Amino acid sequence: MVVGDGLKGLPEAVESVWPQAWVQTCIVGLMRNSLHLVSCKDRKHVAAALKAIHRAVDEQAAALEDFEAAWAARYPGIPRMWRDAWEQVIPFLAFPPEIRTVIYTTNAIEFVNYQLRKVTKNWAWSMQRRWRAVGRATFIRSAARAIGHPSEELQLGRP
Numbered sequence: 001m002v003v004g005d006g007l008k009g010l011p012e013a014v015e016s017v018w019p020q021a022w023v024q025t026c027i028v029g030l031m032r033n034s035l036h037l038v039s040c041k042d043r044k045h046v047a048a049a050l051k052a053i054h055r056a057v058d059e060q061a062a063a064l065e066d067f068e069a070a071w072a073a074r075y076p077g078i079p080r081m082w083r084d085a086w087e088q089v090i091p092f093l094a095f096p097p098e099i100r101t102v103i104y105t106t107n108a109i110e111f112v113n114y115q116l117r118k119v120t121k122n123w124a125w126s127m128q129r130r131w132r133a134v135g136r137a138t139f140i141r142s143a144a145r146a147i148g149h150p151s152e153e154l155q156l157g158r159p
Contacts, residue, residue, distance in 0.1 A: 003106050005029045006085060025088035027054050028105040034078045046071060046078070053082065054104070055097075059090050112143045 003024045004010045011023040031050055038046045049070060052063040064086075068079045082089065092100060 001091065001103065003103055004088075005106060006033075006088075011088065022091040023088050024091050024103060025085045026104070026106045027089070027092065030082065030085060030089070034081060037075055037077050042074070046075065050078075054089070054092070056093060059093050112140070115143050116140070 001022045001024055002010070002014050002018075003026055005026050006029060014021050014023050031047070031054075034050055035043055035047060049063070049067045053067060056063060064079065064082060067082075072079050092104060095103065
């Protein structure tokens with residue numbers, strides 16, 4: 001499974017390399033993009049209606065039609081956005097809630113990448129290659145602990 005932010009061409013690229021892989025849209029990104037189209041006074045109600053879609057038991061129980069009936073007249077772009085991404089949303093609905101909490105967003109990956117860029121940006125380029133690699137491995141282990149991943153399971157090779 002590959003979780004992405006709706007990058008154009010990602011599903012085709014993943015399918016060409018890994019034909020058996022599923023491409024999942026980042027649900028948090030889809031929610032954020034949807035809520036950008038909503039006025040402040042309706043934001044809480046629209047967010048609750050969208051949560052009913054991605055918290056559904058399965059594809060048939062997903063409340064996209066209910067959302068469309070309630071909000072499509074006022075915000076027609078939101079149901080269209082969800083329908084366009086629907087093929088990358090429904091794999092998510094096949095998993096139990098415990099697994100959904102792990103795969104519904106790319107935020108953990110983005111957090112690690114942001115922290116890694118922040119650390120490496122400040123390092124002097126004159127450091128020896130070996131010490132840079134040791135520093136990165138140490139950083140990745142500490143970032144994994146910060147997001148709740150047991151760092152003992154990470155298999156980082158020695159430089």
